[in-house]
Amino acid sequence: MRPTPEASVPQHSDEGKLVVLLETANESVIMERISSFEHLSGVINVAMVYHQIDTDPHEAPQTDVEAEMESPA
Template identity: 45%
Template sequence: MSLNEVHISSLVVHVSPEHLNDIKPQIEAFENAEIYGDSPEGKIIVVLETKNQGFITDTIDAINNLPNVLSTVLVYHQIETEVDEDESDSKNTGIEYSQTEGEA
């Protein structure tokens, strides 16, 4: 039996408004990162879907270190866990668990 996790996180990235169109393609270049919206004030909503939490923190650090990024904040993190039964078992009775973490 093994655990398969999917981490779904959302971030708010605040950039200098005049650099919004320069930063967006740089964020989209990150694996598993998708932009869901932005505002003229320079705020970008980013959603990450990953298999481990380490990728989330690494991505936040990398985005925060991009030129003209003022801040990157994790606002939502959910962990979806599915238990896979032994491969030799003919019936798959996987159980799904969900855990949501509050605002960071």
């Protein structure tokens, strides 16, 4: 695995198992990285075990109703 700015390996085992932490600007980048990991030689399985989206702490969370009102009809 080549190092990238948004990926780190906080845990690994002697058997070659890795825990990869991805911190990206959006979900599509995460999915692209997962897909690229799946195609690496020697990789048997890739699984996302936790996913969190952080919002700007200065912005109020948007409700489903507000999001629906903003979306084009």
